[in-house]
Amino acid sequence: MKALIGLAAAAVLALTAGGIKAAIPGGPTGPEPTEGAATRVRVTAVVDGDTIRVETLGGRQLGRVRLLGIDAPEVAHPPTPAECYADQATDLLEELAPVGSTVQLVTDSGQPDRDRYDRLLRYVDHDDVDVAHELLARGAARRYEAAQDLAREDSYAAAADDAQEAPRGLWGTC
Template sequence: MQITDTNQKSFTLPTRLSSKARARSLTTTIIAVIVLILAYSFNITNPESQPGVKSAQDFSIDENKFYEVTKVVDGDTIKVSELGTLRMIGIDTPEIVDPRKPVECFGREASDKAKDLLLGKKVRLEVDNSQERIDRYDRLLVYVYTKDGLFFNQEMIRQGYAHEYTYSVPYKYQIDFRNAQRDAQENNRGLWGAKCNN
């Protein structure tokens, strides 16, 4: 575009941005898009930001009530009516559901045992005030008892389906669980048998 000033001098206004200005503009646009994507992504993955979606923190466990187990995720994680996903305190079973890891030895057996003992059954839950209420995956941390009084967490260790596992601080039944693990090891049960130790 050509402009003439009052002294009859003419000059042309640049119609295109310089390459530096274009690069700055493009960078600003990319950053803005990334920020929007991250904000949207946080909103989708953060249950607290979604109306009607509850976090584990929103639930209160009645230790005198029995809850129905609706799904066994693996040997140490279940879903129950009214509360969602629960992680057992003090135990760790071989991995079967982590897409980043292969199925570990005795993982399927541990999951099958949990299904046999818990799926579709009523369980009583116990929290441990020495532990966090929820873990980093938004799962309530609990001890699980079957209706006939079987202490599930300890039984999984005793039969060799789980390792004793301490998060960061000792928990209420840590000594009992470690004794159960020692017994399983000495008797070559489950994880401690020949199948996983060749």
């Protein structure tokens, strides 16, 4: 009887572990993350090197959008000073997605809709340029290590590696 209970427990554990593994997007048995819906919006503000504010084309505020896959240096939050290269990263984001411009927000099936700060998590494309990819390529941001299960992960990793090896942007300054 003990052997039968032990066998049943092992089977449940194996099924549970397999179920968890299968549910992880991009895992060995899970689906690869894909890009989803694209929505055209207007940029109303650049908050820092990886966050913008947007509104619908009709003028309804949608709030803050955190660019997927990147982590830019933090701007000053007194009394904490800005991190090295924060101002340059913010300026570059303003150049790539200017206030008043229309951008595409694109979802990723491997990522939640919002982060813990209630920001939308999206790819941001402007004039056929992936803004986060360009920030990585110019060394204005690092890859966001917690978000490696991305549809655009391969191109982001390559851009970040190239910038670091160059060394461009923060990699040559900080």
